[in-house]
Amino acid sequence: MAIPIATAALSASVYAPGDQMLLTVTYSDADTKPLTVTIVVTDAQGNSSAPVKVTAVIDPLTVTVSDDSGRTWTRVSDNGARAEYRAVA
Amino acid sequence: MMPRVTVQVRDSAGHSATAVADYALSQPVLGGYYLSGGADPTADMAGGNFRSLTQYRSFADGYIFPGYNRPWLINLGKAGVQMNMVLELKHYGAANTGPQSFRVDVTDYTVPAPSMTIQQRPGTTWPKAYGYGQVLKGQCDGLLHRALAQYRLLGFGVNIQLASELDTDHEFGTTEDGKAYTWAESDARAVQAMNYILVWFKARTLPPGTTFSIGSGGFDRACFQRTHPESLMSRLDFLQWNAYGTSASHTALSRFRRTKDWAVADLGPVALSRPVIIAEWGVRSAEIPNQPGWIASVPAAIAQLNAERGPRIVRTNYFNSGWGTLSPKAAGLAALRTAYATRPYV
Numbered sequence: 001m002a003i004p005i006a007t008a009a010l011s012a013s014v015y016a017p018g019d020q021m022l023l024t025v026t027y028s029d030a031d032t033k034p035l036t037v038t039i040v041v042t043d044a045q046g047n048s049s050a051p052v053k054v055t056a057v058i059d060p061l062t063v064t065v066s067d068d069s070g071r072t073w074t075r076v077s078d079n080g081a082r083a084e085y086r087a088v089a
Numbered sequence: 090m091m092p093r094v095t096v097q098v099r100d101s102a103g104h105s106a107t108a109v110a111d112y113a114l115s116q117p118v119l120g121g122y123y124l125s126g127g128a129d130p131t132a133d134m135a136g137g138n139f140r141s142l143t144q145y146r147s148f149a150d151g152y153i154f155p156g157y158n159r160p161w162l163i164n165l166g167k168a169g170v171q172m173n174m175v176l177e178l179k180h181y182g183a184a185n186t187g188p189q190s191f192r193v194d195v196t197d198y199t200v201p202a203p204s205m206t207i208q209q210r211p212g213t214t215w216p217k218a219y220g221y222g223q224v225l226k227g228q229c230d231g232l233l234h235r236a237l238a239q240y241r242l243l244g245f246g247v248n249i250q251l252a253s254e255l256d257t258d259h260e261f262g263t264t265e266d267g268k269a270y271t272w273a274e275s276d277a278r279a280v281q282a283m284n285y286i287l288v289w290f291k292a293r294t295l296p297p298g299t300t301f302s303i304g305s306g307g308f309d310r311a312c313f314q315r316t317h318p319e320s321l322m323s324r325l326d327f328l329q330w331n332a333y334g335t336s337a338s339h340t341a342l343s344r345f346r347r348t349k350d351w352a353v354a355d356l357g358p359v360a361l362s363r364p365v366i367i368a369e370w371g372v373r374s375a376e377i378p379n380q381p382g383w384i385a386s387v388p389a390a391i392a393q394l395n396a397e398r399g400p401r402i403v404r405t406n407y408f409n410s411g412w413g414t415l416s417p418k419a420a421g422l423a424a425l426r427t428a429y430a431t432r433p434y435v
Contacts, residue, residue, distance in 0.1 A: 006098040008108035016115045016395060016433045023110065027098040059100050069092035089114055 002030035004061055015089035023065065023073060023085040031059040034080070118391055119171055120429030121406030123369065125414070129161045133409070134170075137426040138434060141171045141404040143368045145253060148219060148232040149180045149203070151191065154239035154247075163244060171404060172247040173368050175304060176236065178219040178229070178282070179207060179258070186217055191231065193238050198231025207275075209261040218258070220265040221275075221282035233289050246298020249290070250329060250368060251283050254306035255316050276315040287324040300326035302366060307331055307348035314355040322360040328352060328400055329365065333412050334372040334383050341383060342390040345370070345402065353399040360400075367405040371413020380415065381424035388431040395433060 004027060011022035034057050041049040057080070065073040065085050073085040091111040099105040121141025124130035130142065142165060146153040153176065155162035166172055180186055180203045190199045205220035219229050240247070252258060259275035270278060283303050290301070303321070305313055307330025317328070330348040334341065345367070352360065372383040387405070395401045407413060407425055415421025428434065 002100075003104045004098045004100055004106040006096055006106040006108040008094060008096040008110040010094070010110045010112050012112070012396065014113045014115050014401065016392065017117065018432055019396070021112070023094055023096075025096050025098075025108070027096075027106070029098075029100050029104075031100065059102070061098050061100055064097045064099070066095050066097075067092060068095070071092070073094065089112075 004029040004032075006063075017089055019089040021071075021087045021089050023087070025063055025065070025083045025085065026081065027061055027063060027083070028081055029059065029061055032061055032080075033058045115395070115401060115433075116403070117435050118395070118402060118433045119404040120425075120434045121171070121173075121404055122425075123406055123408045123410060125410030127156065127159070129159070131161050131165065133422055134165075138429040139170065141173065141406050143173045143175060143406040143408070145175045145177065146236075147177050147179055147181045148229065148236060149186075149189070151189075151235070152239075153236045154243045166243065166245045166247070172245075173250055173302075173366055173404065173406065174247045175250045175253050175368065177251075177253055178203075178205075178221075178224065179253070180217040180219070182216060189231075191235065193231065193234045196231075196234065198234065200231045201228055205263055205265040207258040207263050209263065211261070215264075218263075221263075221278040222265050224282040224285050230289065233286060237290065237293060237295075241294075241296060243296065246296045246300070248300040248302060248327065248366065250302045250304050250366070251286055252279070252304040253368075254304050254331065255279050256306045256309045256312040259312065260309070272312065273315060276312055280316055280318060280321055284321055284324065287321075291324065302327040302329045304368065305330050305348070307351075310351045310355065313348060313351055317352075317356050317360050319357040319359045322357070322363065326363060327366045327403075328356075328360060328363050329368050331369040331408075332367055333370065333408075334377050335412060336376050339377070340390070341386045342393060345387075345390055345394055349394060349399055349402075362400075364401050364403040367402060369408035369413070370405055371408040371411070373412045374414070374416045380421050384421065384424040384428050388428050388434060392433045 006027040009024045036055050039052045071087045073087045076086050077084045091113050094110045096108045119141040122130050122139050123143040187202045203217040203219045205218045206215040207218045209215045259272045263270050263275040302325050332344045372380050374380045377383050391402050409415050
């Protein structure tokens with residue numbers, strides 16, 4: 001099993017009170033692979049269904065964000081490699 | 090302690106990676122003021138979120154801190170209003186422009202008459218100033234000592250801004266002891282003199298909270314760069330420039346932005362690490378009759394500039410005099426109060 005990697009970047013280094021703060025997290029893991037399983041059901045007479053595709057992720061990653069000032073960070077997007085979070089300064 | 094965001098990424102087997110990002114929260118920008126003639130601004134500021142004040146004094150004046158007949162300055166300072174004290178080598182010309190003899194503590198000084206002229210606009214009377222050469226020869230040490238002795242009795246720390254606008258002072262050259270200096274030569278001589286004064290003050294005990302800056306109108310890019318070398322900036326706590334709307338096409342954002350953009354492009358990392366005091370800002374009612382409307386656009390302009398990279402603007406003092414004269418005063422002052430009750434001033 002591989003060790004994940006993560007980076008965290010804020011939209012600014014200094015915020016005025018009330019400013020919108022944006023956190024961008026990029027993350028990956030060598031084991032984390034999306035894959036697609038295609039299923040075809042065939043009966044005894046040899047009739048086959050249309051193929052059905054399902055996707056799965058091997059060893060998915062979970063991202064948690066905490067802030068020692070107690071600010072709440074809300075996830076606004078996440079595509080499996082890059083997630084964005086928002087908070088108010 | 091800076092707040093820190095911690096990000097943890099974990100897989101199903103419990104392997105994890107951690108990344109952190111630190112950030113800082115700025116204080117609100119201080120909304121400030123100046124009232125024409127250095128008059129008592131207490132009544133205008135009362136009840137509004139005015140937290141900063143600009144004042145002008147000449148080193149030639151025997152009463153710099155708090156100033157002649159200005160007990161209100163002590164009251165405002167003790168109430169927490171941040172003072173930007175502009176101390177000028179310029180002689181205001183009201184009284185005797187000859188040599189001065191005086192005693193500070195136990196030291197007797199004789200300071201010669203000011204030997205330089207500045208603001209040499211054709212067709213005007215050129216003001217006198219103590220010369221940069223005089224400063225470097227130590228001839229003005231008594232003036233510095235006199236100011237320091239008074240400052241120590243003031244009861245609070247201030248920002249000392251040396252010169253009001255070096256670009257305005259030098260725009261048409263200077264003359265000292267009959268020798269003419271170009272604008273650029275004057276800038277170079279001023280940097281040396283400012284450095285001398287900074288070293289002089291910093292070698293002595295100063296009230297807690299003392300900070301320093303040098304003065305610029307900020308209207309000339311080359312001058313701004315020449316007068317802000319890193320060696321001088323290392324002795325200064327703030328950048329400073331002034332911002333005026335004097336044409337119908339001038340937006341608040343464009344006027345506050347101009348000098349900042351030059352600074353970001355031209356100055357070094359030490360200079361850019363310093364926050365900015367806008368010692369004067371104003372809007373001229375002749376060209377921009379809707380003075381309150383222009384004032385109302387300032388908070389958003391400052392917030393936008395502070396959200397961009399580069400030095401942050403931390404104080405903005407409205408100049409209710411000259412170009413900035415509030416006319417009619419009541420409407421202008423009401424707009425100023427509303428602006429200073431708006432982010433980023435709160």
